Structure formats: structure tokens, C-alpha cells
Amino acid sequence: MKNDAPHLLVNSLQLQLDGHRVLQQVSLELRQGEVNCLLGPSGCGKSTLLKTIAGLLQPCQGEIVMDGTQLSSALGVVAPEQRQIGMVFQDLALFPHMTVAQNICFGLHRQTATEQAQRLRQLLSLIGLEDKANEYPAALSGGQQQRVALARALAPKPKLLLMDEPFSGFDTHLKSVLVPELRQILKHEGITTLIVTHDQQEAFGLADRIAVMQQGTIHQYDAAQALYCKPATEFVATFIGRGILIAGEVQQGVIKTALGQVAPSSTQSFADGTLGQLLVREEMIQYDRNSSITLPVLSRAYCGHHLRYELQLEQQSRIFCHVPADLDVDDMLNSLPVSLISQQAVFFSHA
Numbered sequence: 001m002k003n004d005a006p007h008l009l010v011n012s013l014q015l016q017l018d019g020h021r022v023l024q025q026v027s028l029e030l031r032q033g034e035v036n037c038l039l040g041p042s043g044c045g046k047s048t049l050l051k052t053i054a055g056l057l058q059p060c061q062g063e064i065v066m067d068g069t070q071l072s073s074a075l076g077v078v079a080p081e082q083r084q085i086g087m088v089f090q091d092l093a094l095f096p097h098m099t100v101a102q103n104i105c106f107g108l109h110r111q112t113a114t115e116q117a118q119r120l121r122q123l124l125s126l127i128g129l130e131d132k133a134n135e136y137p138a139a140l141s142g143g144q145q146q147r148v149a150l151a152r153a154l155a156p157k158p159k160l161l162l163m164d165e166p167f168s169g170f171d172t173h174l175k176s177v178l179v180p181e182l183r184q185i186l187k188h189e190g191i192t193t194l195i196v197t198h199d200q201q202e203a204f205g206l207a208d209r210i211a212v213m214q215q216g217t218i219h220q221y222d223a224a225q226a227l228y229c230k231p232a233t234e235f236v237a238t239f240i241g242r243g244i245l246i247a248g249e250v251q252q253g254v255i256k257t258a259l260g261q262v263a264p265s266s267t268q269s270f271a272d273g274t275l276g277q278l279l280v281r282e283e284m285i286q287y288d289r290n291s292s293i294t295l296p297v298l299s300r301a302y303c304g305h306h307l308r309y310e311l312q313l314e315q316q317s318r319i320f321c322h323v324p325a326d327l328d329v330d331d332m333l334n335s336l337p338v339s340l341i342s343q344q345a346v347f348f349s350h351a
């Protein structure tokens with residue numbers, strides 16, 4: 001019979017620090033081998049949740065259960081070193097006086113020399129650093145040090161791996177190489193992993209599911225595509241992707257806005273007169289020379305295959321429109337005619 005029990009269960013966790021409620025009713029369920037991300041703005045409680053799962057902080061309510069064993073509750077916590085949880089923190093914390101091989105084998109002291117050598121060979125090959133075994137961390141690039149920190153955490157085959165901003169301080173190019181590589185390594189090892197990040201591209205590239213957090217609560221826990229296409233809250237709608245919310249009213253079955261009208265998505269239906277907010281992403285706005293809606297141009301930037309126009313939309317809001325670079329649009333235009341491309345509209349009613 002298939003075992004559907006989650007590998008890691010975080011159940012209605014609450015936690016206070018210095019009298020402030022930092023985590024509120026936080027729940028997660030990681031399946032064996034799944035990679036999940038905690039994604040949210042600075043100060044939303046991501047690192048606190050990770051530390052609580054590691055056993056460094058005790059919740060005041062709720063529980064953490066791994067493989068059916070309760071690790072944390074208001075009644076007590078199993079000590080961090082007894083949890084078989086691997087951790088990789090922002091600063092990597094490699095031992096500078098130890099070689100790459102010694103760093104990786106650090107957690108393998110209970111294994112025989114032969115077992116250690118075998119696991120070391122396996123991991124060096126997995127991270128592509130076979131020729132660096134005898135180097136010291138200072139002689140490695142940032143990306144190589146990150147791989148060694150990962151190998152050290154993976155070496156004892158922990159039941160769960162926690163990573164806090166593993167790519168912090170790396171440039172965009174290096175991240176674009178390391179993100180798919182990290183996912184491949186984690187999937188190869190089949191290790192259940194929870195990664196904290198504030199970078200959604202990183203989360204999209206790494207995770208099977210993402211928990212979007214704000215002010216100590218989880219707004220939505222879903223695959224990247226669901227977060228993007230079906231955001232559960234206004235916060236998720238504007239935090240994920242690039243878009244803004246604009247006022248709309250349902251009239252005769254369509255949503256009317258200052259930018260034109262769109263049909264609601266097939267899963268939504270609203271009574272006429274319903275007021276709310278429509279999510280408008282950059283890709284929903286097109287240059288349309290036949291449109292009667294024209295918006296003042298604030299700036300335009302050449303981006304290679306398209307031009308990115310910044311347009312003024314009522315009061316304080318600004319909106320962006322991508323115009324294909326090969327379209328013959330007058331450079332001197334000080335207002336741009338636009339229309340909405342009808343996609344799966346996301347509308348938050350104020351009912």
C-alpha cells in the first residue's frame with residue numbers, strides 16, 4: 001500500500017520572539033524527496049521557520065513531525081544534533097583549515113576509512129570537483145565553495161536538508177548555472193529539502209512547491225505555475241511575477257477597467273456590479289494603434305527584442321508595456337495606445 005504520510009509535517013506552528021508573534025498558524029507537508037522553498041520578503045519569518053524546524057527555536061503552539069516522530073511542540077524539542085537534519089547557511093561556514101576532502105568527510109567520523117573514501121568519491125563526482133579534494137576553501141571560487149558546503153551537508157545522508165539563502169551574494173549569471181545544478185544534485189540524492197529564499201526566480205528553478213510567506217503566515221503553498229496563474233491572495237498576485245492590481249467592475253459578465261475589459265477566468269463568476277481588483281501583468285498589455293485608450297509615456301528602454309514602455313495609469317500607478325522592437329512605433333510618441341490581452345484574468349472581488 002502506498003504511504004501518503006508526509007516525510008516532514010509542520011502543523012499549525014506558532015512562535016513568539018521577544019513577545020512578538022513571528023510565526024502564525026504555519027503548516028507545511030513535505031513528501032519524501034520533494035524540494036520546497038520558503039519565499040517571502042525580508043522579515044516575513046522564513047529563517048525563523050527554518051531554525052524552528054532545525055530545533056534551534058521552540059514553538060509555543062503546533063508541532064513538527066518527521067517520519068511520524070514528533071520533533072518539536074510546546075512541550076519540548078528533540079535536540080538539533082539528534083534530528084538527522086543537514087543545514088547549509090548563507091555564509092557556508094566551511095572550515096578554512098581543512099581541505100575540501102576533510103570538510104566533506106567532517107560528519108562521517110563514525111564510518112570506516114573505506115566507507116568515507118567511497119562517499120567522498122561519490123560526492124566529489126556529483127559536485128564536479130574531483131580535482132579539488134586537497135585544496136583549501138580559500139583557493140576555491142564562491143560557486144565551488146557552495147558546492148563543497150552542499151556536499152558536506154549531504155555526506156551523512158541526512159533525512160532532511162535545510163538551506164538558508166544558499167545563493168546570497170552570488171551574481172545573476174552564477175545563480176543561473178548553480179540553481180539547476182543544485183536541483184539536479186538534490187533530486188539525484190533523493191533528499192527532502194527546504195530552501196529559504198527571497199528570490200522568486202531561484203524558487204521557481206529549485207522547488208516542486210513553494211510556500212509564499214508574509215508577516216509570519218503562509219499565503220499560498222503551491223507549485224510555481226499555480227502561484228503565477230492562480231494566486232490565492234492579492235499579496236501573492238503582486239509579489240509573484242510583475243504586475244499591478246487595478247480597480248475593476250463586473251458589468252454584463254465582463255470586468256471593466258481603465259485599461260479596457262476582460263472576461264473573468266472560467267473558474268470565476270461574479271454578479272453584475274461587483275467591484276474589485278484585476279491583476280494586470282506586463283504581458284497582458286499590448287501596443288494597439290486602434291485602441292481609444294492612450295496612456296502618457298514616462299520612459300522607454302531598449303531591451304533587445306522589445307522596448308519596455310513605462311506608462312502612467314491614473315493617479316500614482318505606473319504600468320509597463322512591451323512593444324516588439326521591430327514594430328514601427330514613433331520614438332517621439334508621448335502617449336501610447338494600449339489594450340488588454342484577454343488571458344486567464346485574475347480578479348479579487350471586494351464582495
Ligand SMILES: Nc1ncnc2c1ncn2[C@@H]1O[C@H](COP(=O)(O)OP(=O)(O)OP(=O)(O)O)[C@@H](O)[C@H]1O
Pocket residue numbers: 017018020022040041042043044045046047048049198
Ligand atoms: N531574536 C529575535 N528577537 C526578536 N525578534 C526577532 C528575533 N529574530 C528575528 N526576529 C524578528 O522576527 C521576524 C522574522 O525574522 P526572520 O529572520 O525569520 O525573517 P526572514 O524572512 O528570514 O528575513 P530575511 O529575508 O531578511 O532574512 C522579523 O520581524 C525579525 O525582526
